Amino acid sequence: MNLNTIVNKSNGHDSHxxxxxxxxxxxxxxxxxxxxxxxxxxxxxxxxxxxxxxxLNRLLPCQGLRYRNLAEGIELQQGExxxxxxxxxxxxxxxxxxxxxxxxxxPFSHEELRQMEVLLASLVLPMRxxxxxxxxxxxxxxxxxTGLQNRRSLVDNLKREMSRARxxxxxxxxxxxxxxxxxxxxxxxxxxxGDQVLTQIAGLLARAVRRSDMVFRFAxxxxxxxxxxxxxxxxxxxxxxxxxxxxNTHCTYGDHHISVSLSIGAAILDEKMGxxxxxxxxxxxxxxxxxxxxxxx
Numbered sequence: 001m002n003l004n005t006i007v008n009k010s011n012g013h014d015s016h017x018x019x020x021x022x023x024x025x026x027x028x029x030x031x032x033x034x035x036x037x038x039x040x041x042x043x044x045x046x047x048x049x050x051x052x053x054x055x056l057n058r059l060l061p062c063q064g065l066r067y068r069n070l071a072e073g074i075e076l077q078q079g080e081x082x083x084x085x086x087x088x089x090x091x092x093x094x095x096x097x098x099x100x101x102x103x104x105x106x107p108f109s110h111e112e113l114r115q116m117e118v119l120l121a122s123l124v125l126p127m128r129x130x131x132x133x134x135x136x137x138x139x140x141x142x143x144x145x146t147g148l149q150n151r152r153s154l155v156d157n158l159k160r161e162m163s164r165a166r167x168x169x170x171x172x173x174x175x176x177x178x179x180x181x182x183x184x185x186x187x188x189x190x191x192x193x194g195d196q197v198l199t200q201i202a203g204l205l206a207r208a209v210r211r212s213d214m215v216f217r218f219a220x221x222x223x224x225x226x227x228x229x230x231x232x233x234x235x236x237x238x239x240x241x242x243x244x245x246x247x248n249t250h251c252t253y254g255d256h257h258i259s260v261s262l263s264i265g266a267a268i269l270d271e272k273m274g275x276x277x278x279x280x281x282x283x284x285x286x287x288x289x290x291x292x293x294x295x296x297x
Contacts, residue, residue, distance in 0.1 A: 039126040043133040052123050053078040060112050062102050069098030143217040146202035154216040158275050172269040173235050174282040175225035180261040182221035193253035208242045235266035
């Protein structure tokens with residue numbers, strides 16, 4: 001196995017290539033053995049960075065550590081960034097695993113950089129495994145048609161948000177949204193037309209919500225919005241926003257101009273509600289929040 005870590009230092013040192021595969025554990029190297037053991041305990045990138053930073057500071061002082069992987073949308077910081085930096089780009093074969101920056105007020109010596117490089121080689125494989133695991137989890141929680149989070153993701157997020165709402169405390173709202181007469185679209189036009197409508201409504205809902213809100217495709221033509229720190233008045237405002245966007249949305253498939261209407265229900269979490277009761281309350285309230293907008297072709 002060829003494990004290459006490209007090293008770039010803004011600390012007055014020349015760039016060079018570190019062949020991490022050539023670094024072996026020497027007898028009595030208990031420090032690195034301990035690090036390797038601890039890094040195997042997690043598949044969470046943030047946890048790995050914390051473990052690595054804590055272990056690093058046992059051996060040499062380092063004011064800050066930043067891990068960044070723009071392709072995966074990961075940026076993690078430990079400590080505070082100093083003026084003297086050592087930057088490393090991590091790769092395994094042709095796979096880019098992100099960048100690590102060490103920093104502190106005092107310049108790093110050649111011996112300290114060598115120690116960091118040896119330790120950093122221990123991070124590469126655990127970080128690759130963590131990124132692959134994270135990608136697999138995200139793929140499992142995303143609806144492939146609409147790109148929204150799916151029912152499995154709703155279950156996980158709902159549990160967390162209910163706990164947070166009661167701990168802080170803060171209001172938590174849920175909306176359940178159905179596309180009316182969706183079966184008619186599938187039967188009278190085609191299932192591909194139905195898919196087109198689902199995709200357009202998913203995009204509409206994603207545009208309507210705040211950055212902190214979560215949108216899920218629950219099942220079929222049913223969507224769920226999880227809305228942290230939103231009260232009943234907030235759900236009315238959001239419902240109006242959805243209605244306005246729907247009014248300006250033209251659902252088409254080929255030569256067909258498809259009329260679309262939505263049933264929207266909302267509920268606010270109370271202390272006695274479980275997750276199922278919360279969902280049922282929002283679902284049933286759709287009878288009271290029926291919005292019908294025929295979209296002209």
